[in-house]
Amino acid sequence: AQSVTQLGSHVSVSEGALVLLRCNYSSSVPPYLFWYVQYPNQGLQLLLKYTTGATLVKGINGFEAEFKKSETSFHLTKPSAHMSDAAEYFCAVSGLGNNDMRFGAGTRLTVKP
Amino acid sequence: KAGVTQTPRYLIKTRGQQVTLSCSPISGHRSVSWYQQTPGQGLQFLFEYFSETQRNKGNFPGRFSGRQFSNSRSEMNVSTLELGDSALYLCASSFGSGGYEQYFGPGTRLTVT
Numbered sequence: 188a189q190s191v192t193q194l195g196s197h198v199s200v201s202e203g204a205l206v207l208l209r210c211n212y213s214s215s216v217p218p219y220l221f222w223y224v225q226y227p228n229q230g231l232q233l234l235l236k237y238t239t240g241a242t243l244v245k246g247i248n249g250f251e252a253e254f255k256k257s258e259t260s261f262h263l264t265k266p267s268a269h270m271s272d273a274a275e276y277f278c279a280v281s282g283l284g285n286n287d288m289r290f291g292a293g294t295r296l297t298v299k300p
Numbered sequence: 301k302a303g304v305t306q307t308p309r310y311l312i313k314t315r316g317q318q319v320t321l322s323c324s325p326i327s328g329h330r331s332v333s334w335y336q337q338t339p340g341q342g343l344q345f346l347f348e349y350f351s352e353t354q355r356n357k358g359n360f361p362g363r364f365s366g367r368q369f370s371n372s373r374s375e376m377n378v379s380t381l382e383l384g385d386s387a388l389y390l391c392a393s394s395f396g397s398g399g400y401e402q403y404f405g406p407g408t409r410l411t412v413t
Contacts, residue, residue: 219398219399221401221402223404228406229406229407230304230390230404230405230406231404233403238399277343279343281398281399282398283398284397284398285348285355285356285397286331286333286348286350286356286392286394286397286398286400286402287333287345287348287356287358288335288345288392288402289345290335290344293342293343
């Protein structure tokens with residue numbers, strides 16, 4: 188069975204500072220990993236995904252994530268936070284052959300001016 | 301390309317009633333998945349339909365059911381509503397099943413009184 192754990196339900200950074208949102212996964216098979224963002228009263232928007240190949244994945248809005256098999260991690264980073272990045276971020280994992288996506292509990296990112 | 305649409309966006313029902321939610325996927329997408337989002341339980345997978353067949357089902361009671369039509373549009377039904385069914389129900393579509401990006405609709409906010 189696959190699962191993800193997001194470390195930190197709330198993260199607060201200053202505008203222009205590094206954003207680091209942590210995600211660890213558990214999977215008995217090679218996982219597909221995703222990061223989604225949710226703004227208030229909206230659905231989820233895909234930021235990036237890892238399936239196979241390059242372990243450093245670049246996504247939209249300047250976000251990127253690195254798949255580290257040895258650490259079972261898939262942390263999300265952005266070099267410089269913008270006020271518009273304030274939202275809830277979800278890490279998710281799915282396995283081969285299905286779209287049964289398991290989400291983490293989410294991390295709420297606050298960006299201070 | 302139009303995104304995933306869900307109708308209705310908001311719904312208020314009484315305990316014991318039943319409800320049907322609708323989802324129209326992105327054109328060309330054959331997989332539709334449903335998720336329930338609540339503050340307490342987070343995002344939970346309900347089921348996935350691919351080419352009119354249910355591929356996977358999450359850990360929900362039989363009161364939750366769904367179907368997919370030949371045009372890939374999907375409906376989910378909840379019978380005998382309980383207060384705990386109050387949630388945001390999200391539909392996601394993808395081209396295929398397994399490792400494909402899932403694109404989410406804005407959700408249907410269901411309130412059970």
